[in-house]
Amino acid sequence: MTPYGTFTFFLIAFIVLLPVIILGFLGKRSHIYNGLSTLFMIELIFSSTKHNFFDQPLLSVAFVNFIIYVVWQVLIIMYYWKSRFVKNTFSKFFMVITLSILPLIIVKVMQSSLLGTAQIKFHESKVVELIGFLGISYVTFKSVQLLMEIRDGSIKEIDHWKVVQFITFFPTISSGPIDRYKRFVKDDRVAPSGEAYRALVEKAIHYIMLGFLYKFIIAHLLHVYAITPLLMDLTGFTAKWLYMYAYSLYLFFDFAGYTLFAIAFSYLYGIKSPQNFNQPFKAKNIKDFWNRWHMSLSFWFRDCIYMRALFFMSKKRLLKSQFAMSNIAFSLNFIIMGIWHGIESYYILYGMYHAALFIGYGYYERWRKQHPPRWQNQFTTVMSIIITFHFVAFGFFNLFRETVLKHRRNLKVWNLKHKY
Structure with missing residues (x-):
């Protein structure tokens, strides 16, 4: 069952x-019930009538994969935590990071359309359908971030059951937001007071109502009355331009x-998961956009990839220019x-596109410092927002180009089948 996809859920x-x-209203918390409720909801999310054991939808292949995966990650994390005092070498760190992301790499390769008809099958099912599970990326991000914080020494204490709770927290399991271990444990250890919990419930209700407006009304209307009609004839320049707008808004x-x-559901558990969006289409430049769009993912990449790459290059003094090293790290x-x-190539090109935008804006910032604007007002701000939006929307359109074409083909097939 898709999380938050139906009213039944x-x-x-x-x-x-x-x-x-x-x-929660009584200012109390039962970790045992929280664990049992999480286990049931995860079973429900991964339930399958097609791939399961003993014809039990709740005992799905994906659920078993998830349990094995969690055990794998916890063993890696606890091994690294206990062995770091003996010899916390880079080679050991590299090994545990590689082992942690290995399942994700296998799934990504098996999912790739590059395999085409060569995808391995087992009993008429693609192997990738039998080895992965929904949300494997975001669970991996949590594990990798935790390993990196252990490496840095910022984690002072760790408990394997807290690690399990952190990794398996069901409200955010499929697509984030990506929480941080220390922040999660801080919320989980001490139950909020009854008054504080009531405030969380009020926020949760507000977020649920706003979520229904966003996902089930605005996004639905955009899909039915803009995206679907435009997909039927996406040949002209105007149609593609309008589709770019519609799809960008729909995606948001x-x-x-x-x-x-x-x-909202995190709040109901008394866990204040981080925000993920902050009016991204009001961004004045590309850096501002990534500080507003899918923020937990953006900050994860910033902390775990960009900052570490920049630190490594600076430490090794690979280049004299800090600006050049920063651009390499951005790339x-x-x-x-x-x-x-x-x-696939178009995903890699999407990454290169945003790297080019970042680097280009970096050069523009340097130029602006030497050539301050003569005037800055509301008009220039609006123009900055419009320009940034178009750069971002163009990237979205090209990133999901193959998905667009696939949906278009499916629509045409459906119309042919239902024409008479």
Whole structure:
């Protein structure tokens, strides 16, 4: 069952969380019930009538994969935590990071359209359908971030059950937001007071209502009355231009709506998961955009890829220019982000596109310092927002170009089947 995809999911989730809410109003928390409710909701999310054991949808292949994956990650994390005092070498750190991301790499390669008809099958099912699970990327990000913080020494204490709770926290399991271990544990250890919890519930209700508006009304209307009609004839320049606008807005409202649901249900557990969107289409430049769009992912890449690459190059003094090293780190950051979306060329080009935007804006900032603007007013601000939006929307259109074409083909096939 897709998280936050149907009203049935919300009904079941509210019933399951009812004891959590009641205890929250009393200023109490049951870690045992929280764990059991999380286990049930994860079973529900991964349930499958096609790929399961003993014809039990709740005992799905994806659920078993997830359990194995969690055990794998916890073993890696606890091994590194206990062995770091003996010999915390870079080679050991590299080994545990590689082992942590290995399942994700396998899934991404198996999912790739580059394999085409060569995709390995087992009992008429693609192997990738039997080895992965929804949200493997975001769970991996949590594990990698935790390993990096252990490496840095910023984690002072760790508990394997807290690690399990952190990795398996169901509200954010499929698409984030990506939380940080220390922040999560701080919220989880001490239950908020009844008054503080009531404030969280009020925010949760607000986010749920706003999420319904975003995902089930605005995004739905954009899909039905803009995207679908435009896909039927996407040949002219005007149609492509309009589709670029419609799809960019749809992508935001659909994803932001999901995120609001995830944060709301986190709040019901008394966990203040981080915000993920902050009016991204009001960004005045590309750097501002990535500080507003999918913020938990953007900050994860900044901290785990960009900052570490820049620190390594600075420490080794690979280049004299800090600006040049920063540009290389930006390029690496966004290319890896593109590869994370998929190993197809258009994903990699998307990463390179945003790297070029970042680097280009960096040169523009340097030029602006030497040539201050003669005037700065509301008009120039609006123009900055419009220009930034168009650069971003153009990237979205090209990133999901293959998805667009696939949807277009499916629509044409559907219309042919239902023509008479």
